[in-house]
Amino acid sequence: MANQTKRQSQAKWLRIFRKIHRATGAALFIFFFIISITGLLLGWKKHSDGVILSKSYEGTSTVLKHWLPIDSLHTLANTYLLQTVSEELSTEIDRIDIRKEKGMVKFVYVNHLWGLQLDGATGKLLHVERRYSDLIEQIHDGSILDDYIGTSNKQIKVIYTTIMGLALLLFTITGFWLWYGPKRMRKN
Known part of the structure; x- marks a missing residue:
């Protein structure tokens, strides 16, 4: 029972x-x-x-003392963004990723999914990317x-x-x- x-x-x-x-x-x-x-x-x-995450491009120098100051790179990144993508976009930065080993700096913005990769030493635009991985994460x-x-x-x-x-x-x-x-x- x-x-x-x-x-x-x-x-x-x-x-x-x-x-x-x-x-x-x-x-x-x-x-x-x-x-x-x-x-x-x-x-x-x-x-x-x-397709989902852009490759990281390489700059000309991995020696930080040869790089432009961050504020100069920031100004260049904003100029490139407005010239190459749209003058209507916000330039408010979410983060700046410094890739010393690649000689490159990534600028990621707050209010849209665009990002830029710049040569740390010359400030030259290496790549403009749509950050689909950020959208997928959100x-x-x-x-x-x-x-x-x-x-x-x-x-x-x-x-x-x-x-x-x-x-x-x-x-x-x-x-x-x-x-x-x-x-x-x-x-x-």
Whole structure:
């Protein structure tokens, strides 16, 4: 009798976990689909032959004392951006990546997906790029909605990643139990 009650209790928990697993999966299907596709693309970005992530071009000198000052490079980058892409773009910098070993400096902007690579020593424009990897990353982590709506502190990204992280944890626990539970019941 005790075994029968224990088995009924285990079966009840299995049904509950199956319902939670199914409901969560159905409710968050599209988000898991987006995360999986963008995650795959981000994993392959360095192996995309410049489609997702542009290659890093090489400048003329890797010796920093031969380089132009950063403020001069910044001014040149902004000039190139406005001349080669559009005069309407913002020149607000998100980050400056110094690639000493390549003799190159990358300028990445805040309000659009354009980036520039300049020779650190001469200031010559090496490459203008659309930063598709940044777009894919913004879709992947939900921050694209923060940028679109203009939230002050990336609240949508935090909520989105929290929900998706907890959902993945819940999927892992319920999925494990859906695999292990029947084995345990057969064993008993």
